[in-house]
Amino acid sequence: MSVKYYKRYRMEFNLRRRSIPSVPKPNNFEFLAWDEDLLESHAEVKCNSFSHELDSIVFPCLGDPVGCLQLMREIASRSGFLPGATWMAAYVGDDPTLPYYSATIQGLATADRVGSIQNVGTVPGQRSKGLAAALVVRALAGFHAAGLRRASLEVTAENSRAVRLYERLGFRHVRTVYKAVEVAYS
Numbered sequence: 001m002s003v004k005y006y007k008r009y010r011m012e013f014n015l016r017r018r019s020i021p022s023v024p025k026p027n028n029f030e031f032l033a034w035d036e037d038l039l040e041s042h043a044e045v046k047c048n049s050f051s052h053e054l055d056s057i058v059f060p061c062l063g064d065p066v067g068c069l070q071l072m073r074e075i076a077s078r079s080g081f082l083p084g085a086t087w088m089a090a091y092v093g094d095d096p097t098l099p100y101y102s103a104t105i106q107g108l109a110t111a112d113r114v115g116s117i118q119n120v121g122t123v124p125g126q127r128s129k130g131l132a133a134a135l136v137v138r139a140l141a142g143f144h145a146a147g148l149r150r151a152s153l154e155v156t157a158e159n160s161r162a163v164r165l166y167e168r169l170g171f172r173h174v175r176t177v178y179k180a181v182e183v184a185y186s
């Protein structure tokens with residue numbers, strides 16, 4: 001085995017200084033607030049969003065249905081879990097080939113009152129419709145309603161699409177960190 005280091009950006013949104021951006025509501029979607037009954041669907045959407053993507057190499061559990069279910073259970077059972085910052089986008093249009101559960105986001109409050117965004121993911125067939133932006137904005141509103149001072153997330157630097165999304169919404173790069181990943185020799 002050898003170790004590869006992935007560069008990750010910590011990005012933050014100052015909830016005291018910036019107003020929450022407004023983004024267009026995507027057509028043909030509704031946004032479902034957290035409900036315990038949705039836990040497995042969040043896990044499934046997480047897996048469908050991350051498998052075959054870079055982050056499933058950086059965090060192998062994201063590419064695996066069982067790993068995503070365990071992760072989702074772990075997130076929902078944390079003391080800082082914030083239902084108000086946890087959302088699911090559901091498709092209500094009339095194309096039967098498109099999945100109902102389409103995009104997920106989860107939010108946690110850390111001990112120092114920072115809102116931590118977990119695993120934003122949109123399934124491949126529903127991308128570029130504004131779902132991730134709409135979910136991040138809902139999570140920010142949930143953090144704000146919980147009285148948190150800033151929101152934080154980490155993104156793999158090579159994931160330019162996600163970095164662009166967060167920058168567009170007002171997140172700023174505050175730190176660079178490296179995640180070590182064990183890789184088999186080829």
Ligand SMILES: CC(C)(COP(=O)(O)OP(=O)(O)OC[C@H]1O[C@@H](n2cnc3c(N)ncnc32)[C@H](O)[C@@H]1OP(=O)(O)O)[C@@H](O)C(=O)NCCC(=O)NCCS
Nearest residue numbers: 049053120121122127128129130131132133155161162164
């Ligand atoms: C990154 C990710 C979450 C983005 O999800 P998404 O729902 O496609 O994001 P959005 O639609 O809000 O924005 C993405 C792009 O669509 C564009 N877009 C939004 N609404 C649109 C519309 N109605 N028509 C056309 N384009 C649109 C946005 O401008 C944006 O363009 P850009 O990539 O050139 O900046 C998604 O690609 C994904 O799940 N990737 C794998 C998992 C992952 O890496 N998650 C991030 C972990 S930090």
